[in-house]
Amino acid sequence: xxxxxxxxxxxxxxxxxxxxxxxxxxxxxxxxxxxxxxxxxxxxxxxxxxxxxxxxxxxxxxxxxxxxxxxxxxxxxxxxxxxxxxxxxxxxxxxxxxxxxxxxxxxxxxxxxxxxxxxxxxxxxxxxxxxxxxxxxxxxxxxxxxxxxxxxxxxxxxxxxxxxxxxxxxxxxxxxxxxxxxxxxxxxxxxxxxxxxxxxxxxxxxxxxxxx
Numbered sequence: 001x002x003x004x005x006x007x008x009x010x011x012x013x014x015x016x017x018x019x020x021x022x023x024x025x026x027x028x029x030x031x032x033x034x035x036x037x038x039x040x041x042x043x044x045x046x047x048x049x050x051x052x053x054x055x056x057x058x059x060x061x062x063x064x065x066x067x068x069x070x071x072x073x074x075x076x077x078x079x080x081x082x083x084x085x086x087x088x089x090x091x092x093x094x095x096x097x098x099x100x101x102x103x104x105x106x107x108x109x110x111x112x113x114x115x116x117x118x119x120x121x122x123x124x125x126x127x128x129x130x131x132x133x134x135x136x137x138x139x140x141x142x143x144x145x146x147x148x149x150x151x152x153x154x155x156x157x158x159x160x161x162x163x164x165x166x167x168x169x170x171x172x173x174x175x176x177x178x179x180x181x182x183x184x185x186x187x188x189x190x191x192x193x194x195x196x197x198x199x200x201x202x203x204x205x206x207x208x209x210x211x212x
Contacts, residue, residue, distance in 0.1 A: 011039045011079070016046040025058045032059035041075075043068045045151050048158065051092050054099060062093040066104045066158060067141070069114050107163030111141060112173040116180065123185055133188035135181050139174050139207070142166035143196050152195075166196070168203050171210035178211075 012031055016024040028040050043064035047053060054063050062085075064071055071090035078085055085093055089105035108114075123130040142165040143152040156165050181187050198204050 011041060011076075014040070014042045014044075016042050016044040018046045018049075021046045028059050039079075043072070045155075047092075049151075049154060051101070054092050054094060060094070062091055065090045065092065066155070067107065070108060071105055104158055104162065107159055107165065107167075109164050109167060111167050112170050116177050119181065119185070130185055133186055134191050135178075135185065135187045135189070136191045136193055137174065137177065139192055139194050139197060140166070140168035144199055145196075166199075168200060171203075171207040174207065175210050 012028075012035075014024045014028065024042065024046075028042070031038060032040060039061045040059060041062045041064060042053075042060050047060075047063040048065045051063055051065060054060055062075075064075070068090070071088060075085065075088045075091060077083075078088065085091070086095060086100045087102060089102050092099060092101045094100075142156075143150070144166050146153055159165055178187070178190055
């Protein structure tokens with residue numbers, strides 16, 4: 001079995017919610033001690049709401065705020081080409097001791113344009129995930145309700161005037177993903193883990209007909 005010292009990754013990414021942030025911080029500190037030249041990037045809700053962690057709370061090189069698909073792609077393309085990283089949208093990034101804080105980018109309304117998760121990364125490695133008869137999907141993003149105890153309310157403030165916050169994938173896009181899963185892996189049950197799966201009745205009825 002290889003130890004971490006035998007690897008030299010350029011970028012190490014974490015997704016941090018507040019409940020798991022202590023684990024992320026402790027792990028990042030250990031990795032940075034072993035691989036001081038690695039670039040540690042943290043995304044997720046915790047850095048989005050508390051970006052000051054880049055200054056005071058750990059060995060992070062950059063934070064990705066909010067939804068990450070578009071800004072992370074911009075970051076990777078610039079990083080791999082050796083281009084400037086100072087203006088990557090939605091990123092707070094530390095370069096030569098100076099922190100650059102860029103505004104959160106606009107939301108994309110067409111979430112069908114986001115590619116399907118590459119499940120083989122986990123399914124081909126972990127028998128438990130691959131053989132499970134229940135496969136998990138998200139069908140949308142955002143929540144229309146103003147519950148003050150929920151992160152969605154604060155996220156809506158972050159994205160004010162930056163696009164439609166509540167978005168659903170098209171039924172055709174969802175059923176395509178389900179069928180692709182079924183072609184490769186056992187799947188008897190599909191679990192939709194969205195908080196607001198049934199909040200849009202018109203969309204739900206269209207989806208149910210397509211799903212059937």
